[in-house]
Amino acid sequence: MRESVLSNKEEYLGSLFSSESENKKLSRQFAEELGLARISISAPEAKLIALLVKMHGCRKFVEIGTLTGLSAQYIFEALPDGGELWTLEKDPKHGEKSAEAFSKIDQSKKKIHLVMGDARQELESLSAQGPFDGVFIDGNKAAYLDYLLWAEKNLRSGGLILADNIFLSGSLWGDMTSQKFSEKQVRILREFNERLANPDLYDSAIAPTFEGLFVAVKK
Template identity: 70%
Template sequence: MREIDQTAQDSYIAQLLKEENSLKKQSRQASEDLGLARISISPAEATLVKTLLKVHGAKKFVEIGTLTGLSAQYFFEALPEGGELWTLEKDPKHAEKAHSVFSQLDQSKKKVHLVIGDAREELPKLEAQGPFDGVFIDGNKAAYLDYLLWAEKNLRRGGLILADNIFLSGAVWGGTTTQRFSEKQISIMQEFNRRLADPNLYEGAVVPTFEGLYIAIKK
Protein backbone atom coordinates (compact mmCIF):
# COMPACT_ATOMS: atom_id res chain seq x y z
CA MET A 1 0.00 0.00 0.00
CA ARG A 2 1.38 3.41 -0.97
CA GLU A 3 1.85 6.00 1.75
CA ILE A 4 -0.12 9.23 1.50
CA ASP A 5 1.87 12.35 0.66
CA GLN A 6 1.29 14.37 3.85
CA THR A 7 2.05 17.71 2.22
CA ALA A 8 -0.38 17.04 -0.61
CA GLN A 9 -3.00 15.86 1.87
CA ASP A 10 -2.64 19.03 3.95
CA SER A 11 -2.91 21.17 0.83
CA TYR A 12 -6.08 19.36 -0.26
CA ILE A 13 -7.69 19.77 3.16
CA ALA A 14 -6.78 23.47 3.17
CA GLN A 15 -8.63 23.90 -0.14
CA LEU A 16 -11.78 22.43 1.41
CA LEU A 17 -11.78 24.65 4.47
CA LYS A 18 -13.33 28.09 4.61
CA GLU A 19 -10.73 30.85 4.86
CA GLU A 20 -10.28 32.07 8.42
CA ASN A 21 -11.74 35.49 9.21
CA SER A 22 -9.73 38.59 10.10
CA LEU A 23 -9.77 37.97 13.87
CA LYS A 24 -8.47 34.44 13.48
CA LYS A 25 -5.78 35.73 11.14
CA GLN A 26 -4.91 38.30 13.79
CA SER A 27 -4.39 35.52 16.33
CA ARG A 28 -2.26 33.53 13.89
CA GLN A 29 -0.14 36.57 13.11
CA ALA A 30 0.30 37.22 16.84
CA SER A 31 1.56 33.67 17.29
CA GLU A 32 4.02 34.16 14.43
CA ASP A 33 5.21 37.43 15.95
CA LEU A 34 5.88 35.60 19.21
CA GLY A 35 7.72 32.80 17.37
CA LEU A 36 5.01 30.31 18.32
CA ALA A 37 3.33 29.61 14.99
CA ARG A 38 4.39 25.96 15.18
CA ILE A 39 2.22 25.34 18.25
CA SER A 40 -0.88 27.12 16.96
CA ILE A 41 -3.78 24.82 16.21
CA SER A 42 -4.11 24.03 12.51
CA PRO A 43 -7.28 25.04 10.62
CA ALA A 44 -8.18 21.37 10.12
CA GLU A 45 -7.84 20.53 13.81
CA ALA A 46 -9.62 23.74 14.81
CA THR A 47 -12.65 22.96 12.66
CA LEU A 48 -12.65 19.41 14.04
CA VAL A 49 -12.79 20.46 17.68
CA LYS A 50 -15.34 23.16 16.86
CA THR A 51 -17.58 20.57 15.21
CA LEU A 52 -17.18 18.16 18.13
CA LEU A 53 -18.12 20.88 20.59
CA LYS A 54 -21.14 21.88 18.54
CA VAL A 55 -22.36 18.29 18.18
CA HIS A 56 -21.91 17.71 21.90
CA GLY A 57 -23.95 20.82 22.71
CA ALA A 58 -21.68 22.07 25.48
CA LYS A 59 -22.79 25.38 26.98
CA LYS A 60 -20.16 25.89 29.70
CA PHE A 61 -16.67 25.12 28.41
CA VAL A 62 -13.13 25.50 29.74
CA GLU A 63 -9.98 25.84 27.64
CA ILE A 64 -6.58 25.29 29.26
CA GLY A 65 -3.99 27.05 27.13
CA THR A 66 -5.22 30.20 25.35
CA LEU A 67 -2.00 31.23 23.56
CA THR A 68 -3.16 34.12 21.34
CA GLY A 69 -6.84 33.23 21.33
CA LEU A 70 -7.16 31.29 18.08
CA SER A 71 -8.71 28.03 19.29
CA ALA A 72 -10.88 30.01 21.73
CA GLN A 73 -12.53 31.75 18.79
CA TYR A 74 -13.52 28.40 17.30
CA PHE A 75 -14.94 27.24 20.65
CA PHE A 76 -16.75 30.55 21.08
CA GLU A 77 -18.42 30.12 17.68
CA ALA A 78 -19.57 26.61 18.62
CA LEU A 79 -21.25 27.70 21.85
CA PRO A 80 -25.04 28.14 21.81
CA GLU A 81 -26.76 31.33 22.89
CA GLY A 82 -26.17 31.85 26.59
CA GLY A 83 -22.92 29.85 26.45
CA GLU A 84 -19.77 30.73 28.34
CA LEU A 85 -16.12 29.98 27.67
CA TRP A 86 -13.39 30.25 30.32
CA THR A 87 -9.92 30.20 28.76
CA LEU A 88 -6.75 30.10 30.86
CA GLU A 89 -3.34 31.48 29.92
CA LYS A 90 -0.23 31.73 32.11
CA ASP A 91 1.92 34.04 29.97
CA PRO A 92 0.83 37.72 30.19
CA LYS A 93 2.25 38.46 26.72
CA HIS A 94 0.12 35.74 25.18
CA ALA A 95 -2.90 36.83 27.19
CA GLU A 96 -2.49 40.42 25.97
CA LYS A 97 -2.72 39.24 22.35
CA ALA A 98 -5.78 37.11 23.16
CA HIS A 99 -7.50 39.97 25.01
CA SER A 100 -7.05 42.21 21.97
CA VAL A 101 -8.98 39.65 19.89
CA PHE A 102 -11.66 38.85 22.47
CA SER A 103 -12.47 42.54 22.90
CA GLN A 104 -13.57 42.58 19.26
CA LEU A 105 -15.95 39.61 19.54
CA ASP A 106 -19.70 40.12 19.75
CA GLN A 107 -20.42 38.95 23.28
CA SER A 108 -24.02 40.10 23.47
CA LYS A 109 -25.39 36.54 23.42
CA LYS A 110 -22.48 34.50 24.84
CA LYS A 111 -19.36 35.25 26.83
CA VAL A 112 -15.64 34.50 26.87
CA HIS A 113 -13.70 34.94 30.12
CA LEU A 114 -9.90 35.23 29.90
CA VAL A 115 -8.22 33.95 33.06
CA ILE A 116 -4.54 34.86 33.48
CA GLY A 117 -2.35 32.69 35.69
CA ASP A 118 -1.10 29.15 36.23
CA ALA A 119 -3.99 26.83 35.40
CA ARG A 120 -3.27 24.59 38.39
CA GLU A 121 -3.84 27.59 40.64
CA GLU A 122 -6.70 29.17 38.72
CA LEU A 123 -8.82 26.10 37.94
CA PRO A 124 -9.92 25.57 41.58
CA LYS A 125 -11.20 29.17 41.58
CA LEU A 126 -13.55 28.32 38.71
CA GLU A 127 -15.22 25.44 40.49
CA ALA A 128 -18.05 27.64 41.77
CA GLN A 129 -19.08 28.15 38.13
CA GLY A 130 -19.40 24.41 37.51
CA PRO A 131 -20.27 21.77 36.76
CA PHE A 132 -18.94 22.31 33.25
CA ASP A 133 -19.93 20.61 30.01
CA GLY A 134 -16.46 20.20 28.58
CA VAL A 135 -12.77 21.05 28.62
CA PHE A 136 -9.99 21.44 26.06
CA ILE A 137 -6.56 20.54 27.44
CA ASP A 138 -3.64 22.14 25.60
CA GLY A 139 -1.42 23.64 28.29
CA ASN A 140 1.63 22.64 30.30
CA LYS A 141 2.37 19.05 29.30
CA ALA A 142 3.78 18.20 32.74
CA ALA A 143 0.43 19.21 34.26
CA TYR A 144 -1.89 17.23 31.96
CA LEU A 145 -2.75 14.68 34.61
CA ASP A 146 -3.56 17.44 37.12
CA TYR A 147 -5.86 19.01 34.54
CA LEU A 148 -7.58 15.70 33.91
CA LEU A 149 -8.16 15.01 37.60
CA TRP A 150 -9.66 18.48 37.93
CA ALA A 151 -11.92 17.80 34.96
CA GLU A 152 -13.11 14.52 36.46
CA LYS A 153 -14.33 16.39 39.52
CA ASN A 154 -15.83 19.37 37.73
CA LEU A 155 -17.38 18.05 34.52
CA ARG A 156 -20.92 16.76 34.51
CA ARG A 157 -21.59 13.17 33.59
CA GLY A 158 -21.40 13.03 29.81
CA GLY A 159 -18.97 15.93 29.76
CA LEU A 160 -16.60 16.25 26.80
CA ILE A 161 -12.80 16.13 27.15
CA LEU A 162 -10.58 17.15 24.24
CA ALA A 163 -6.82 16.83 24.72
CA ASP A 164 -4.25 17.92 22.15
CA ASN A 165 -0.57 16.96 21.69
CA ILE A 166 -1.00 13.57 23.37
CA PHE A 167 1.74 11.97 21.25
CA LEU A 168 4.47 14.42 22.34
CA SER A 169 5.84 14.19 18.80
CA GLY A 170 6.18 10.41 19.23
CA ALA A 171 7.97 10.52 22.59
CA VAL A 172 5.14 8.59 24.30
CA TRP A 173 6.07 5.47 22.31
CA GLY A 174 9.81 6.06 22.37
CA GLY A 175 10.15 7.72 19.01
CA THR A 176 13.00 10.06 18.13
CA THR A 177 11.82 13.68 18.27
CA THR A 178 13.30 17.04 17.31
CA GLN A 179 11.66 18.58 20.37
CA ARG A 180 13.08 17.47 23.70
CA PHE A 181 10.72 16.25 26.40
CA SER A 182 11.69 15.37 29.95
CA GLU A 183 11.16 11.90 31.37
CA LYS A 184 8.58 13.47 33.70
CA GLN A 185 6.60 14.92 30.79
CA ILE A 186 6.66 11.62 28.91
CA SER A 187 5.66 9.59 31.97
CA ILE A 188 2.80 11.95 32.83
CA MET A 189 1.46 11.94 29.26
CA GLN A 190 1.60 8.15 29.11
CA GLU A 191 -0.38 7.94 32.35
CA PHE A 192 -2.78 10.61 31.10
CA ASN A 193 -3.48 8.60 27.93
CA ARG A 194 -3.91 5.36 29.86
CA ARG A 195 -6.43 7.01 32.17
CA LEU A 196 -8.51 8.36 29.28
CA ALA A 197 -8.40 4.87 27.75
CA ASP A 198 -9.97 3.34 30.90
CA PRO A 199 -13.46 2.18 29.81
CA ASN A 200 -14.67 2.39 33.38
CA LEU A 201 -14.07 6.14 33.38
CA TYR A 202 -14.52 7.25 29.78
CA GLU A 203 -15.85 6.45 26.36
CA GLY A 204 -13.06 7.70 24.16
CA ALA A 205 -11.08 7.59 20.96
CA VAL A 206 -7.73 8.80 19.66
CA VAL A 207 -7.68 10.86 16.48
CA PRO A 208 -4.31 10.23 14.79
CA THR A 209 -3.58 13.85 13.91
CA PHE A 210 0.08 14.82 13.62
CA GLU A 211 0.32 15.52 17.37
CA GLY A 212 -2.58 13.33 18.48
CA LEU A 213 -6.00 14.36 19.76
CA TYR A 214 -7.91 12.48 22.46
CA ILE A 215 -11.70 12.71 22.49
CA ALA A 216 -13.44 11.33 25.59
CA ILE A 217 -16.84 11.41 27.22
CA LYS A 218 -16.96 11.21 31.03
CA LYS A 219 -19.05 8.33 32.35
Protein backbone atom coordinates in the same frame (compact mmCIF):
# COMPACT_ATOMS: atom_id res chain seq x y z
CA MET B 1 9.35 10.15 1.97
CA ARG B 2 7.19 10.15 5.11
CA GLU B 3 7.83 13.88 5.72
CA SER B 4 6.88 14.62 2.11
CA VAL B 5 3.62 12.67 2.47
CA LEU B 6 2.80 14.48 5.72
CA SER B 7 3.54 17.83 4.12
CA ASN B 8 1.29 17.06 1.16
CA LYS B 9 -1.45 15.83 3.48
CA GLU B 10 -1.30 18.94 5.67
CA GLU B 11 -1.29 21.18 2.61
CA TYR B 12 -4.35 19.42 1.18
CA LEU B 13 -6.31 19.46 4.45
CA GLY B 14 -5.39 23.07 5.01
CA SER B 15 -6.71 24.00 1.58
CA LEU B 16 -10.13 22.60 2.51
CA PHE B 17 -10.42 24.82 5.58
CA SER B 18 -8.33 27.81 4.53
CA SER B 19 -11.14 30.35 4.82
CA GLU B 20 -10.86 31.92 8.28
CA SER B 21 -12.28 35.17 9.63
CA GLU B 22 -10.08 38.24 9.82
CA ASN B 23 -9.99 37.94 13.61
CA LYS B 24 -8.76 34.33 13.43
CA LYS B 25 -6.11 35.46 10.97
CA LEU B 26 -5.15 38.12 13.51
CA SER B 27 -4.58 35.44 16.16
CA ARG B 28 -2.43 33.53 13.68
CA GLN B 29 -0.48 36.71 12.97
CA PHE B 30 0.07 37.22 16.70
CA ALA B 31 1.36 33.64 16.99
CA GLU B 32 3.83 34.30 14.16
CA GLU B 33 5.01 37.51 15.83
CA LEU B 34 5.67 35.57 19.03
CA GLY B 35 7.46 32.78 17.17
CA LEU B 36 4.67 30.31 18.00
CA ALA B 37 3.17 29.66 14.59
CA ARG B 38 4.29 26.03 14.59
CA ILE B 39 2.31 25.25 17.75
CA SER B 40 -0.77 27.24 16.78
CA ILE B 41 -3.70 24.93 16.10
CA SER B 42 -4.36 24.01 12.45
CA ALA B 43 -7.64 24.99 10.85
CA PRO B 44 -8.74 21.36 10.21
CA GLU B 45 -8.20 20.40 13.85
CA ALA B 46 -9.85 23.59 15.12
CA LYS B 47 -12.89 22.84 12.94
CA LEU B 48 -13.04 19.32 14.36
CA ILE B 49 -12.93 20.61 17.94
CA ALA B 50 -15.64 23.18 17.23
CA LEU B 51 -17.86 20.54 15.63
CA LEU B 52 -17.48 18.21 18.61
CA VAL B 53 -18.30 21.04 21.04
CA LYS B 54 -21.38 21.95 19.02
CA MET B 55 -22.57 18.35 18.57
CA HIS B 56 -22.17 17.72 22.30
CA GLY B 57 -24.36 20.70 23.13
CA CYS B 58 -21.79 22.31 25.42
CA ARG B 59 -22.84 25.57 27.08
CA LYS B 60 -20.21 26.02 29.80
CA PHE B 61 -16.74 25.20 28.51
CA VAL B 62 -13.16 25.49 29.79
CA GLU B 63 -10.03 25.77 27.64
CA ILE B 64 -6.62 25.24 29.24
CA GLY B 65 -3.99 27.00 27.13
CA THR B 66 -5.17 30.10 25.26
CA LEU B 67 -1.98 30.95 23.35
CA THR B 68 -3.15 33.81 21.08
CA GLY B 69 -6.85 33.03 21.20
CA LEU B 70 -7.31 31.08 17.98
CA SER B 71 -8.83 27.83 19.29
CA ALA B 72 -10.91 29.86 21.75
CA GLN B 73 -12.57 31.64 18.85
CA TYR B 74 -13.55 28.36 17.24
CA ILE B 75 -14.92 27.00 20.54
CA PHE B 76 -16.76 30.26 21.27
CA GLU B 77 -18.51 30.16 17.90
CA ALA B 78 -19.66 26.59 18.59
CA LEU B 79 -21.39 27.55 21.83
CA PRO B 80 -25.11 28.41 21.79
CA ASP B 81 -26.52 31.76 22.88
CA GLY B 82 -26.06 32.06 26.62
CA GLY B 83 -22.88 29.96 26.48
CA GLU B 84 -19.70 30.81 28.35
CA LEU B 85 -16.07 29.97 27.67
CA TRP B 86 -13.35 30.27 30.30
CA THR B 87 -9.91 30.15 28.70
CA LEU B 88 -6.77 29.97 30.87
CA GLU B 89 -3.35 31.36 30.00
CA LYS B 90 -0.20 31.81 32.09
CA ASP B 91 2.04 33.86 29.78
CA PRO B 92 1.26 37.64 29.92
CA LYS B 93 2.42 38.16 26.33
CA HIS B 94 0.03 35.51 25.07
CA GLY B 95 -2.75 36.91 27.24
CA GLU B 96 -2.23 40.41 25.88
CA LYS B 97 -2.60 39.20 22.29
CA SER B 98 -5.61 37.04 23.15
CA ALA B 99 -7.34 39.92 24.92
CA GLU B 100 -6.89 42.09 21.83
CA ALA B 101 -8.42 39.43 19.61
CA PHE B 102 -11.31 38.83 22.01
CA SER B 103 -12.07 42.56 22.23
CA LYS B 104 -13.11 42.49 18.58
CA ILE B 105 -15.69 39.72 19.09
CA ASP B 106 -19.40 40.38 19.64
CA GLN B 107 -20.08 38.98 23.11
CA SER B 108 -23.62 40.30 23.51
CA LYS B 109 -25.15 36.80 23.43
CA LYS B 110 -22.34 34.68 24.90
CA LYS B 111 -19.14 35.36 26.81
CA ILE B 112 -15.41 34.66 26.78
CA HIS B 113 -13.61 34.92 30.11
CA LEU B 114 -9.80 35.19 29.79
CA VAL B 115 -8.29 33.89 33.03
CA MET B 116 -4.62 34.73 33.61
CA GLY B 117 -2.37 32.67 35.88
CA ASP B 118 -1.13 29.15 36.47
CA ALA B 119 -3.92 26.85 35.34
CA ARG B 120 -3.57 24.42 38.23
CA GLN B 121 -4.27 27.25 40.68
CA GLU B 122 -6.87 29.08 38.61
CA LEU B 123 -8.86 25.90 37.94
CA GLU B 124 -9.48 25.46 41.64
CA SER B 125 -10.96 28.96 41.81
CA LEU B 126 -12.99 28.24 38.69
CA SER B 127 -14.61 25.17 40.27
CA ALA B 128 -17.27 27.40 41.83
CA GLN B 129 -18.63 28.10 38.31
CA GLY B 130 -19.19 24.40 37.58
CA PRO B 131 -20.24 21.85 36.75
CA PHE B 132 -19.02 22.35 33.19
CA ASP B 133 -20.05 20.66 29.96
CA GLY B 134 -16.59 20.27 28.49
CA VAL B 135 -12.88 21.04 28.61
CA PHE B 136 -10.14 21.37 26.00
CA ILE B 137 -6.69 20.53 27.40
CA ASP B 138 -3.83 22.14 25.49
CA GLY B 139 -1.54 23.63 28.13
CA ASN B 140 1.51 22.58 30.13
CA LYS B 141 2.18 18.96 29.14
CA ALA B 142 3.69 18.09 32.53
CA ALA B 143 0.38 19.12 34.15
CA TYR B 144 -1.98 17.18 31.85
CA LEU B 145 -2.82 14.61 34.52
CA ASP B 146 -3.61 17.35 37.05
CA TYR B 147 -5.91 18.98 34.51
CA LEU B 148 -7.66 15.68 33.88
CA LEU B 149 -8.21 14.99 37.57
CA TRP B 150 -9.72 18.47 37.92
CA ALA B 151 -11.99 17.79 34.95
CA GLU B 152 -13.21 14.53 36.47
CA LYS B 153 -14.39 16.45 39.53
CA ASN B 154 -15.86 19.44 37.74
CA LEU B 155 -17.46 18.12 34.56
CA ARG B 156 -21.01 16.91 34.58
CA SER B 157 -21.70 13.26 33.90
CA GLY B 158 -21.48 12.94 30.13
CA GLY B 159 -19.10 15.90 29.92
CA LEU B 160 -16.73 16.21 26.96
CA ILE B 161 -12.93 16.08 27.29
CA LEU B 162 -10.71 17.04 24.36
CA ALA B 163 -6.91 16.91 24.65
CA ASP B 164 -4.36 17.95 22.06
CA ASN B 165 -0.70 16.96 21.51
CA ILE B 166 -1.18 13.56 23.14
CA PHE B 167 1.55 11.93 21.00
CA LEU B 168 4.29 14.42 21.99
CA SER B 169 5.41 14.31 18.35
CA GLY B 170 5.98 10.56 18.61
CA SER B 171 8.05 10.70 21.80
CA LEU B 172 5.57 8.38 23.53
CA TRP B 173 6.67 5.46 21.37
CA GLY B 174 10.32 6.43 21.05
CA ASP B 175 10.55 8.46 17.86
CA MET B 176 13.40 10.93 17.62
CA THR B 177 11.89 14.42 17.55
CA SER B 178 13.28 17.90 16.91
CA GLN B 179 11.48 19.10 20.03
CA LYS B 180 12.91 17.51 23.15
CA PHE B 181 10.47 16.32 25.81
CA SER B 182 11.50 15.44 29.35
CA GLU B 183 11.10 12.01 30.89
CA LYS B 184 8.47 13.54 33.18
CA GLN B 185 6.44 14.85 30.25
CA VAL B 186 6.54 11.47 28.52
CA ARG B 187 5.55 9.65 31.73
CA ILE B 188 2.69 12.06 32.47
CA LEU B 189 1.28 11.83 28.94
CA ARG B 190 1.40 8.03 29.04
CA GLU B 191 -0.50 8.02 32.34
CA PHE B 192 -2.90 10.62 30.98
CA ASN B 193 -3.65 8.61 27.82
CA GLU B 194 -4.04 5.37 29.75
CA ARG B 195 -6.56 7.00 32.08
CA LEU B 196 -8.63 8.45 29.24
CA ALA B 197 -8.56 5.06 27.52
CA ASN B 198 -10.01 3.37 30.63
CA PRO B 199 -13.51 2.16 29.60
CA ASP B 200 -14.65 2.18 33.24
CA LEU B 201 -14.16 5.95 33.33
CA TYR B 202 -14.74 7.14 29.77
CA ASP B 203 -16.15 6.42 26.38
CA SER B 204 -13.20 7.56 24.31
CA ALA B 205 -11.33 7.50 21.02
CA ILE B 206 -8.28 9.12 19.44
CA ALA B 207 -8.50 11.20 16.30
CA PRO B 208 -5.14 10.48 14.61
CA THR B 209 -4.28 14.07 13.78
CA PHE B 210 -0.59 14.92 13.36
CA GLU B 211 -0.20 15.55 17.11
CA GLY B 212 -3.11 13.37 18.25
CA LEU B 213 -6.46 14.52 19.65
CA PHE B 214 -8.08 12.54 22.47
CA VAL B 215 -11.89 12.67 22.52
CA ALA B 216 -13.59 11.34 25.64
CA VAL B 217 -16.97 11.45 27.35
CA LYS B 218 -17.05 11.17 31.12
CA LYS B 219 -19.17 8.29 32.43
